[in-house]
Amino acid sequence: MNPARKKRRLIRDAIRDAALREFARNGLAGTSTQAIADAAGISKAQLHYYISSKEDLYQEALGYILSEWREIFFLSSSRDDPETAIRTYIERKIRHGLEHPDSLRLFAKEMARGAPEMGEHWPGLQAAVDEASAVIQVWIDDGKIAAVDPLLFQINMWAVTQHYAEYEAQTRTLMKAGPNGPLDADRIVDEAIQLFLTRCGLAQPGEKE
Structure with a gap:
């Protein structure tokens, strides 16, 4: 990667991280492009060189979050060894959430307001969930795990693995951290x-x- 391209990539990453942080704290309506630029350490003019609008950047942030979660699943997935798959998935999801809580908080905030910006992302999420459900159903059919509801099993794993980042203040208080x-x-x-x-x-x- 040449120096100019590397610099652009670093700026794009800084913008993405800043956007995740600001959107997680203040939501779409409460976040300004000036706040994102300040958080990224660049000028507002520089920011608008890289993005078309705040709304498009929000969509990009949602897509990035879902792609990260999909990657965690596929890194963890094993069609032949459900115990390893479940262990690896849960550990990676929890540690990722603790290290990158803004992603979880942004997504939770979007869900809490009725997910009005999720329209273009639902099909990809549904496809990923259906694929994971099919893997779990194979484990059940092969007698490798007890019968569970494949969809609700996933949703319950999300609820547990995401809780500690979404409710970090509560977790810290109760764990006396x-x-x-x-x-x-x-x-x-x-x-x-x-x-x-x-x-x-x-x-x-x-x-x-």
Whole structure:
């Protein structure tokens, strides 16, 4: 990659990260392009060189979040080993959320207001969910896991793995981590894995490694 192209890529990444941060905090309506430019460390004129509008940047942010989640699933997926797939998915999803909470908060904010900007993204999300449901159904049909509702199993995994970033202040208070102290990610990951392995018959209640 030549220096000019690398510089453009770095600026684009800075804009994306700044947009995720500002949209997560203030939503689409409450975020200005000036605030995004300031957060990215560039001028407003520079920002508009890279984006066509705030609304298009918001759509780009939503697409980026969903592509990240899809990538986490496929990195974790194993059609032959459901225990490894579930363990890996849950760990990666939780750690990713703790390291990049703005993505989860932005998506949660969009869902909370009725998802008016999600129109173009629903088909891709539905396709990814259907594909994952098909994998889970194969595990059930092959007797590798107990019968679960493939769709609700996924939704419940999202609820648990995303909670700690979406409700970070509550989590920090209840885990006595303080506003800036490190969260015990290993404890969170281990408990979530145990919960879902038990549900699909791959671990016994109360069983610890």
